[in-house]
Amino acid sequence: MYQYIDQNYENVDFTHKDLRFGELTRCTFHRCRFNGASLEEITTTACRFVECDFRGAQLNASIHTESAFMNCTFHEANLFVSKFNECKMTGSDFSKAQLDGATLHQGDWSYTNLRQTQLSKQNLRGIRFLEADLSGSNLEKADLRNADLTRAQLSKAKLQGADLRGAVVDGIDFRSIEVKGVRMDAVQAIVFLRSFGAKID
Template structure:
């Protein structure tokens, strides 16, 4: 096991390297490439990754606490049973990423591309998905209580038995959703009805 503390890397190529079972503390990575790298079981604490390339990387069982991955590319990455706690993921692309068993505890996932990812049965309570793209994603039985779903793209998302109580839902196009079995509170029911043109007093 290795450990890096307070290190800064810019435009560094870690592609296809073996970085497994390491610990990164307060490190900064700017425009670095981890494409196809083995990052299984790494732990990051308070790290900053900006515009980094994780395409095809393996992050199985990795753990991230209060780290930021902003405008990063995770296309095709394997995030099986990875855990993100209070992380900032804004603007990152997760196209075709493996999300099975992932844990997302709070954090900011605004403006992310999460199209067609599997988040079924996940505890997503309090997560910020402001203007995120969740088109076609599987959110069946997901706990989205108190999440920020403002202007989130949810077209063709599967929401059967999801819990939306307390979530911010302004700007969601409910007309494109099947809300059968979805749990809502009274305020959300009003937003839902207004999206269909109803006048609620």
Template sequence: MFQYSNQNYEGVNFSTQDLRYGELISCTFNQCSFTNGSLEEITSSNCRFIECDFRGAMLNGSIHTESAFVNCSFNSANLFVSKFEDCKMTGSDFSGSNMDGITILQGDWSYTNLRHSRLVKQNLRYVKFHEADLSGANLEKADLRDCDLSMAIMANAKLQDADVRGADMKGVDFTTLTIKGMRMDKEQSVLFSLSHGAKVD
């Protein structure tokens, strides 16, 4: 157990360090590497990770509150039952990561790569996914109410029984979605109809 507070790190390689159960408070990490690192159950609050490499890192059970992970790579990282509360994740890549049991409470996940992510039954209400790549993602029975999904790439995403009422879905191509049982509001119904060539007066 350790605690780092108000520290700044630039280009540091943490890959070989055991960071399990640690606590990070108001720290900044710029272009640091955590590849294949042990960060199980680590907590961060008000931290900034900029262009950091978390490929293959073990982050299961970690908790992050009001932290920023900007343009970071989480390829093949283990995020099992991790929690991100009101975090800024813009531009980060989660391809191949294990997101089973993850908790995402609000926050900004714009421009993220979430292709083929498994987010079944997740409560994603109010999360910002502007221009995020959710193609092939499994969002069955997910709560996406009041999300910002504007311009999101959702080709072949599975949205059966998901709830998207109140979500901003401008620019989404509805023709590529699997939407059986999806709960929509009137505005989304119009967008859906228009994307299928209907003329709405």
């Protein structure tokens, strides 16, 4: 096990490196490459990863607390049973990433690409998904209460049994979503009806 505290890295290539079981605290990584790296069970606390490449990286069982992953690429990364506690993930791409069993607690996931991800039965309360792409994602029985879904893309997403009460749903095209079994409050019901052209007095 290793510990890095208050370290800064820029344009460093960690491709295929064995970085398992590390503890990173207040470290900054800018445009670093972690392609195919072994990062299983690492913990990050208050770290910043900006425009970093995690394509094909192994991040199984990693734990991240109040860290930021901004405009990072996680294409085909393995994030099985990873945990993100109050993290800022804005602009990051999770296309074809393995997110089964991952825990997302609070945080900002705005502008992320989460297409076709497995998020069923997840507690996603209060998370910010502003303009996130959740097209084709499985959100069945997910708890999305008080989440910010403003202008999120939910085309062909599975929402059966999801709880949207208190969530911000402005700008969502409900015409492309199957809402059977979705729990809504009165405000959301009005937004839903307006998306189908209804006039509400």
